Amino acid sequence: MDILANLAFGFEHALTLQNLMFCAIGCTIGTFIGMLPGLGPLATISLLLPLTYSIPVNGALIMLAGIYYGAQYGDSVSAITMKIPHASSIVACIDGYQMTLKGRTGLALFTAGVSSFIGGSVAIVVLATLAPALGEVALRFGPADYCALMLVGFVCVSFVTTGSLISGFAMCLIGVLLGQIGTDVNSGMMRFTMGLPFLSDGIGLVSVALGCFGIAEIVKTLDEHSERTPFTGKIHLIPSWPEFKRIIPSALRGSAVGSFLGILPGGGAAMAQFAAYAIDKKVSKYKHEIGTGCIEGVAGQAAADEAAARTSFIPLMSIGIPENAVTALMMAAFIINGIQPGPNMIAGHPDLFWGLVASMWIGNVFLLILNVPMVRYWLSVFKIPYNVLFPSILFFICIGTYSVNNSLDDIYITVVFGALGYLFSRLDLDPPPLMLGFILGPMLEENFRRALLLSRGSFSVFFTRPISGTLLGLVGLFFAWQIALFVVKTRERRRERGGSTTGTGKLSTDKP
Amino acid sequence: MQTASRDRAIVTGDRCAIHLQLQEECEAVAVRRRCAAGDRMNNRNLLKGVFLIAFSLVFGLTALRYPLGSFGRAGPGLFPVLVSGLLLLLGIASVIRALLTERVPFDGTVRNIVIVLLSLCGFALASQYVNLIAGIAVLVFVCTLAGSSYSVKRNLKITAVLIVIAFGFWKGLGLQLGLF
Numbered sequence: 255m256d257i258l259a260n261l262a263f264g265f266e267h268a269l270t271l272q273n274l275m276f277c278a279i280g281c282t283i284g285t286f287i288g289m290l291p292g293l294g295p296l297a298t299i300s301l302l303l304p305l306t307y308s309i310p311v312n313g314a315l316i317m318l319a320g321i322y323y324g325a326q327y328g329d330s331v332s333a334i335t336m337k338i339p340h341a342s343s344i345v346a347c348i349d350g351y352q353m354t355l356k357g358r359t360g361l362a363l364f365t366a367g368v369s370s371f372i373g374g375s376v377a378i379v380v381l382a383t384l385a386p387a388l389g390e391v392a393l394r395f396g397p398a399d400y401c402a403l404m405l406v407g408f409v410c411v412s413f414v415t416t417g418s419l420i421s422g423f424a425m426c427l428i429g430v431l432l433g434q435i436g437t438d439v440n441s442g443m444m445r446f447t448m449g450l451p452f453l454s455d456g457i458g459l460v461s462v463a464l465g466c467f468g469i470a471e472i473v474k475t476l477d478e479h480s481e482r483t484p485f486t487g488k489i490h491l492i493p494s495w496p497e498f499k500r501i502i503p504s505a506l507r508g509s510a511v512g513s514f515l516g517i518l519p520g521g522g523a524a525m526a527q528f529a530a531y532a533i534d535k536k537v538s539k540y541k542h543e544i545g546t547g548c549i550e551g552v553a554g555q556a557a558a559d560e561a562a563a564r565t566s567f568i569p570l571m572s573i574g575i576p577e578n579a580v581t582a583l584m585m586a587a588f589i590i591n592g593i594q595p596g597p598n599m600i601a602g603h604p605d606l607f608w609g610l611v612a613s614m615w616i617g618n619v620f621l622l623i624l625n626v627p628m629v630r631y632w633l634s635v636f637k638i639p640y641n642v643l644f645p646s647i648l649f650f651i652c653i654g655t656y657s658v659n660n661s662l663d664d665i666y667i668t669v670v671f672g673a674l675g676y677l678f679s680r681l682d683l684d685p686p687p688l689m690l691g692f693i694l695g696p697m698l699e700e701n702f703r704r705a706l707l708l709s710r711g712s713f714s715v716f717f718t719r720p721i722s723g724t725l726l727g728l729v730g731l732f733f734a735w736q737i738a739l740f741v742v743k744t745r746e747r748r749r750e751r752g753g754s755t756t757g758t759g760k761l762s763t764d765k766p
Numbered sequence: 767m768q769t770a771s772r773d774r775a776i777v778t779g780d781r782c783a784i785h786l787q788l789q790e791e792c793e794a795v796a797v798r799r800r801c802a803a804g805d806r807m808n809n810r811n812l813l814k815g816v817f818l819i820a821f822s823l824v825f826g827l828t829a830l831r832y833p834l835g836s837f838g839r840a841g842p843g844l845f846p847v848l849v850s851g852l853l854l855l856l857g858i859a860s861v862i863r864a865l866l867t868e869r870v871p872f873d874g875t876v877r878n879i880v881i882v883l884l885s886l887c888g889f890a891l892a893s894q895y896v897n898l899i900a901g902i903a904v905l906v907f908v909c910t911l912a913g914s915s916y917s918v919k920r921n922l923k924i925t926a927v928l929i930v931i932a933f934g935f936w937k938g939l940g941l942q943l944g945l946f
Contacts, residue, residue, distance in 0.1 A: 713837070
């Protein structure tokens with residue numbers, strides 16, 4: 255009953271006319287920008303972050319959440335209609351696009367919208383129950399435990415988003431190092447500023463995100479020289495009753511999977527949708543159709559996507575440690591707006607916390623009643639040729655960067671990160687872990703120094719405390735497993751190659 | 767693999783297949799030799815490792831110049847030194863892995879990224895020394911050089927629309943950057 259009272263309290267805050275408006279604006283702009291090729295949720299949030307500065311805190315958070323969900327829905331729209339994948343909609347390209355080829359775009363878009371709604375609603379119940387409980391656990395965390403938890407986040411994100419532990423972890427560390435630029439909090443010393451005064455406050459988050467995600471993606475699209483043909487098919491949205499009935503079981507399965515995977519460190523949309531798709535392929539009543547463009551293939555992953563996106567807020571809001579790149583960006587946005595997420599947020603600002611939870615649900619409803627019926631108008635974005643679109647996006651990147659500090663110097667920083675981001679993408683290094691490292695870096699240093707100060711310089715504190723000991727043990731095991739896997743694979747490859755070049759004659763000498 | 771299919775061809779007595787197979791094998795050997803002799807550095811994974819090492823050295827060596835303190839009382843340089851050390855290890859590990867695994871050629875053109883970045887710098891400079899209108903014009907006219915086609919008329923239209931949007935930001939959202 256407590257939850258119901260709390261949720262009612264939240265809705266009271268979220269349902270003011272002003273907040274409703276911010277929610278609607280956030281969803282709408284988020285969808286619009288999220289649909290553009292090369293701009294995923296990360297770039298969209300950072301591009302629109304400056305918009306929230308002039309808004310009261312409560313409204314700003316609600317609008318940010320709206321932008322995030324809008325961007326995610328926008329991603330799946332472009333994935334379904336034109337097979338443009340973003341990080342959060344890779345799976346939607348499979349069955350969703352197949353449905354478009356069959357001429358059932360409307361049904362796919364409707365399914366994605368409704369499933370997102372179901373996933374989001376389930377996840378909100380999970381969020382409202384778990385976050386306060388976890389918040390109490392988090393109060394027992396010491397600095398060493400925080401360090402260990404951040405390391406676990408780094409390892410998981412590296413592995414999930416890039417698939418290569420070394421590259422991903424290296425990107426996290428690069429992010430941590432970049433986060434060191436600026437004034438050292440403890441000693442007041444300038445670090446890595448190269449004597450440039452505008453670097454003394456550190457590098458702007460928006461510059462990093464827009465450089466690595468915005469500019470790098472645009473140039474990558476330009477390099478491909480592929481003009482996309484805009485979607486011109488008809489959209490018939492309302493499904494028949496039997497079709498509608500098929501959505502629900504898959505969506506519920508997806509919600510459960512997504513809610514669970516979203517809470518895990520490094521979890522979130524990307525992993526959840528693959529898992530949900532795989533499960534549907536195993537257990538669905540229509541599993542033989544999945545892959546050829548059927549409702550289940552869209553519903554399960556869309557619900558999981560949305561559910562995971564929501565429950566990934568749980569570690570952020572109850573412990574204060576984001577566990578993936580998007581929530582890290584959201585945390586930075588919260589801090590810019592004057593809110594420090596963590597165990598004290600729920601107790602100290604109950605109106606903010608429960609208001610945000612309620613507005614997530616309201617945002618979902620908005621998506622359903624506003625964006626799904628209007629999707630055909632959204633799609634006209636793609637009638638704009640890319641040669642017109644990309645100068646405009648670049649302009650918005652400039653304005654977005656400038657308006658953070660009203661400083662033109664920030665544009666040069668964005669330029670530097672654009673170059674770096676492009677280099678990263680050519681070297682096959684994925685930037686999302688960098689973002690997490692960049693945002694968590696200062697926190698990691700702070701806790702690391704505090705832990706060592708408390709233990710008088712002894713590293714044993716990281717292993718003797720039960721929480722950090724367990725977490726670090728898991729990290730160690732994971733690394734060992736990865737190395738073992740690599741050694742085994744290399745050996746196998748060697749053996750194969752050795753066998754083939756020496757031909758059949760060698761075979762007899764192999765067995766003495 | 768190739769030898770295996772050659773053996774199969776020998777067994778089946780397919781002359782034509784043997785001939786084709788031999789030809790293919792010769793080519794493969796030639797390609798391998800070219801790779802070994804020439805651009806050994808043209809390996810994306812190797813470059814990645816080298817980049818990580820360079821990055822860690824730049825930050826690590828700079829951090830060594832700051833006071834390090836002790837573990838119990840860390841100075842500003844200690845944490846960056848530790849992190850760069852870890853990054854250095856990862857860099858070395860990925861160099862080793864690159865040498866052990868297959869080569870992946872590095873591809874990428876410099877042209878588009880340079881044009882786009884120049885246009886952004888041009889925007890900042892022109893907005894600083896002239897005004898935002900000039901900045902927008904510079905941005906649009908420079909960056910579209912990277913597009914698939916170039917048209918002055920279209921650029922003028924884009925510039926006009928963006929100026930209107932900027933005017934809206936200026937009046938509506940309180941953008942500090944003066945248009946004139």
